[in-house]
Amino acid sequence: xxxxxxxxxxxxxxxxxxxxxxxxxxxxxxxxxxxxxxxxxxxxxxxxxxxxxxxxxxxxxxxxxxxxxxxxxxxxxxxxxxxxxxxxxxxxxxxxxxxxxxxxxxxxxxxxxxxxxxxxxxxxxxxxxxxxxxxxxxxxxxxxxxxxxxxxxxxxxxxxxxxxxxxxxxxxxxxxxxxxxxxxxxxxxxxxxxxxxxxxxxxxxxxxxxxxxxxxxxxxxxxxxxxxxxxxxxxxxxxxxxxxxxxxxxxxxxxxxxxxxxxxxxxxxxxxxxxxxxxxxxxxxxxxxxxxxxxxxxxxxxxxxxxxxxxxxxxxxxxxxxxxxxxxxxxxxxxxxxxxxxxxxxxxxxxxxxxxxxxxxxxxxxxxxxxxxxxxxxxxxxxxxxxxxxxxxxxxxxxxxxxxxxxxxxxxxxxxxxxxxxxxxxxxxxxxxxxxxxxxxxxxxxxxxxxxxxxxxxxxxxxxxxxxxxxxxxxxxxxxxxxxxxxxxxxxxxxxxxxxxxxxxxxxxxxxxxxxxxxxxxxxxxxxxxxxxxxxxxxxxxxxxxxxxxxxxxxxxxxxxxxxxxxxxxxxxxxxxxxxxxxxxxxxxxxxxxxxxxxxxxxxxxxxxxxxxxxxxxxxxxxxxxxxxxxxxxxxxxxxxxxxxxxxxxxxxxxxxxxxxxxxxxxxxxxxxxxxxxxxxxxxxxxxxxxxxxxxxxxxxxxxxxxxxxxxxxxxxxxxxxxxxxxxx
Numbered sequence: 036x037x038x039x040x041x042x043x044x045x046x047x048x049x050x051x052x053x054x055x056x057x058x059x060x061x062x063x064x065x066x067x068x069x070x071x072x073x074x075x076x077x078x079x080x081x082x083x084x085x086x087x088x089x090x091x092x093x094x095x096x097x098x099x100x101x102x103x104x105x106x107x108x109x110x111x112x113x114x115x116x117x118x119x120x121x122x123x124x125x126x127x128x129x130x131x132x133x134x135x136x137x138x139x140x141x142x143x144x145x146x147x148x149x150x151x152x153x154x155x156x157x158x159x160x161x162x163x164x165x166x167x168x169x170x171x172x173x174x175x176x177x178x179x180x181x182x183x184x185x186x187x188x189x190x191x192x193x194x195x196x197x198x199x200x201x202x203x204x205x206x207x208x209x210x211x212x213x214x215x216x217x218x219x220x221x222x223x224x225x226x227x228x229x230x231x232x233x234x235x236x237x238x239x240x241x242x243x244x245x246x247x248x249x250x251x252x253x254x255x256x257x258x259x260x261x262x263x264x265x266x267x268x269x270x271x272x273x274x275x276x277x278x279x280x281x282x283x284x285x286x287x288x289x290x291x292x293x294x295x296x297x298x299x300x301x302x303x304x305x306x307x308x309x310x311x312x313x314x315x316x317x318x319x320x321x322x323x324x325x326x327x328x329x330x331x332x333x334x335x336x337x338x339x340x341x342x343x344x345x346x347x348x349x350x351x352x353x354x355x356x357x358x359x360x361x362x363x364x365x366x367x368x369x370x371x372x373x374x375x376x377x378x379x380x381x382x383x384x385x386x387x388x389x390x391x392x393x394x395x396x397x398x399x400x401x402x403x404x405x406x407x408x409x410x411x412x413x414x415x416x417x418x419x420x421x422x423x424x425x426x427x428x429x430x431x432x433x434x435x436x437x438x439x440x441x442x443x444x445x446x447x448x449x450x451x452x453x454x455x456x457x458x459x460x461x462x463x464x465x466x467x468x469x470x471x472x473x474x475x476x477x478x479x480x481x482x483x484x485x486x487x488x489x490x491x492x493x494x495x496x497x498x499x500x501x502x503x504x505x506x507x508x509x510x511x512x513x514x515x516x517x518x519x520x521x522x523x524x525x526x527x528x529x530x531x532x533x534x535x536x537x538x539x540x541x542x543x544x545x546x547x548x549x550x551x552x553x554x555x556x557x558x559x560x561x562x563x564x565x566x567x568x569x570x571x572x573x574x575x576x577x578x579x580x581x582x583x584x585x586x587x588x589x590x591x592x593x594x595x596x597x598x599x600x601x602x603x604x605x606x607x608x609x610x611x612x613x614x615x616x617x618x619x620x621x622x623x624x625x626x627x628x629x630x631x632x633x634x635x636x637x638x639x640x641x642x643x644x645x646x647x648x649x650x651x652x653x654x655x656x657x658x659x660x661x662x663x664x665x666x667x668x669x670x671x672x673x674x675x676x677x678x679x680x681x682x683x684x685x686x687x688x689x690x691x692x693x694x695x696x697x698x699x700x701x702x703x704x705x706x707x708x709x710x711x712x713x714x715x716x717x718x719x720x721x722x723x724x725x726x727x728x729x730x731x732x733x734x735x736x737x738x739x740x741x742x743x744x745x746x747x748x749x750x751x752x753x754x755x756x757x758x759x760x761x762x763x764x
Contacts (some may be wrong), residue, residue: 090542506696
């Protein structure tokens with residue numbers, strides 16, 4: 036199939052290239068931007084079945100003038116001393132001016148109540164209400180306008196102001212992600228260019244992937260935005276930078292697989308166009324199944340209850356699918372046009388290295404497969420121990436760059452106010468009849484405060500008197516695990532058992548984080564096994580084996596556990612973080628399992644190809660590692676390099692993802708796929724391919740009579756020449 040496709044593409048190389056250019060011209064200029072369909076409000080991605088989502092819906096219905104996002108203006112003196120009476124009057128004037136400024140999206144602003152001044156007298160708070168949720172672009176624009184006007188009003192005075200609260204945090208988060216997307220794009224392109232120049236010593240081979248992938252990236256991101264807009268869903272702010280590194284990283288991998296195989300055919304004496312056809316014919320199947328593995332893994336995100344993960348699925352699937360299509364059409368067409376000039380000015384493609392590192396590694400594995408399997412597997416198992424200490428972090432403030440104004444204002448506010456003041460938890464009481472106000476007031480005033488609660492405010496009633504809202508100020512950081520436990524336990528229990536109305540709901544940012552935690556824990560139990568099952572079935576189909584998929588998946592899972600263990604050790608241990616982003620394990624699992632399986636497919640397919648050519652198991656292992664190892668290592672280094680660009684964003688969640696996925700890819704490429712998998716394959720021998728491959732090689736497994744012959748260091752018979760298995764297609 037892929038031989039026929041390769042011949043078709045090579046014959047119509049210019050038609051293929053022009054078709055891709057026409058597609059880009061027809062789609063990209065007229066599509067919405069991907070940034071137009073992003074949403075920074077993670078709580079808005081919760082299903083309606085969760086209590087906090089129901090509380091938000093009730094708030095919008097019962098308190099239309101009080102619902103919506105809020106922010107806190109934190110006023111203080113520049114010298115850090117107590118506010119004077121004159122200072123407080125100036126603050127009051129600034130806040131009142133906001134009410135008359137006519138800023139679009141601002142519902143109102145207030146200050147001046149005794150509780151707005153901190154007990155130490157150093158801070159005064161102004162509360163700003165907005166029309167809409169914190170993730171809406173209109174609200175974020177309004178928050179920036181409020182921030183600018185308040186700062187300008189104090190220009191030249193002895194006062195300063197910072198803004199925090201949910202609306203400000205989301206605005207800073209969106210701004211940080213916008214900057215991160217640009218940073219990641221520049222860093223990714225620079226890293227790929229540098230690494231390809233080092234590998235091939237050719238500007239043509241370095242620029243080919245970048246030019247091709249840039250074209251595909253524009254088409255893919257446009258198609259994702261069109262799909263999101265057409266189906267009416269938003270995507271997480273994390274998707275654009277992730278999509279950049281995924282497409283540039285995976286796309287470069289696919290091109291590398293083609294270039295390495297093409298160079299191998301040239302070194303074996305073939306000339307164009309046969310060399311391109313044979314290279315693409317062999318690599319095309321591997322690329323296709325590798326892409327299908329990634330697509331199936333990312334499709335598992337569609338089973339997530341958390342919308343921020345669920346809506347990543349179509350975006351990543353579309354991106355990888357378009358990149359796969361380019362990998363089997365556009366890339367071969369460009370290579371066919373350039374021919375050996377793709378490696379210009381280097382002439383290294385003309386000679387086969389005689390002292391290849393992976394030739395030596397292949398020989399060692401073929402001679403000592405048990406030792407190599409134990410060494411590599413044992414190392415991964417030791418690293419996996421760190422995963423036992425994983426702690427999830429739901430603190431959206433800690434995810435912001437350290438210089439974000441909302442983070443700095445919050446830290447300042449925590450020194451003088453209860454930490455929970457930034458975003459109170461709301462208890463909503465509703466019924467079919469008007470509520471008993473005396474009873475609710477007494478409950479709020481006299482009821483014993485649950486542990487972890489700093490204060491309980493007086494009830495606020497809806498115009499019809501059937502719904503009340505009671506604000507609860509937490510003693511702890513409202514985004515901390517301690518606050519989440521307080522809301523999930525004592526507060527919800529006390530509220531539900533109060534009998535204050537026909538229905539009692541607990542809402543607010545902390546309650547949303549509680550429900551996000553529950554949804555994420557549920558997703559672990561669904562997404563993980565679904566992705567593993569889908570990948571296992573694809574491996575069985577590709578390799579025509581029931582045994583190989585089992586040990587390949589086991590190796591991949593071990594690689595994921597080791598990755599999580601290293602990440603926990605780095606961030607929670609070395610850097611002293613309280614925890615890792617709550618969705619990190621899901622994202623890392625899918626990336627590491629998918630990419631790790633890709634590399635395992637490339638290695639296993641080459642091992643099987645060598646066995647089909649008649650090589651005994653250990654000879655097949657040596658040759659497979661010699662020929663597939665360099666491509667896997669190069670692809671792993673480049674893909675890991677692209678993810679390290681996320682470390683430059685300053686956003687904790689993206690930095691953690693970048694570190695974890697980079698480590699996971701290096702483990703997959705340098706240990707799992709090139710050492711552990713071929714070692715296990717050599718040990719199992721023919722049994723690795725059961726029930727297929729009945730007509731190839733010899734009859735043995737680990738105990739075959741391979742050792743009865745005399746073998747060279749690379750696993751070939753003494754006097755034989757190590758050569759690729761496919762001299763013809």
